[in-house]
Amino acid sequence: MKRTAVGWHVELEFQEDDQHTRAVALVRLPDGTEVRAHGHASRHRVDSNQPRVGEEIAGARALNELARQLLARAQDEIDAESGHRRVT
DSSP states (O other), X not given: OOOOOOOOEEEEEEEXXXXXXXXXXXXXXXXXXXXXXXXXXXXXXXXXXXXXXHHHHHHHHHHXXXXXHHHHHHHHHHXXXXXXXXXX
């Protein structure tokens, strides 16, 4: 069996204010395409200001959405190759 090393580059960027954190996750695939997803977190006004927690939540949500998109993309490619159509 031939083994090939493949790498993906994933980036996370955040925009924050006192109560909101927005994250953008981006993955660059070996064929040059990019998949982008967003995540959001809000701090309740009575909670202490903990920016890292907002980043973790927003980042996790963006990565979760990125994973969902990659799974859907893979399924579309499998269906196209096999001739099957996904029923929605």
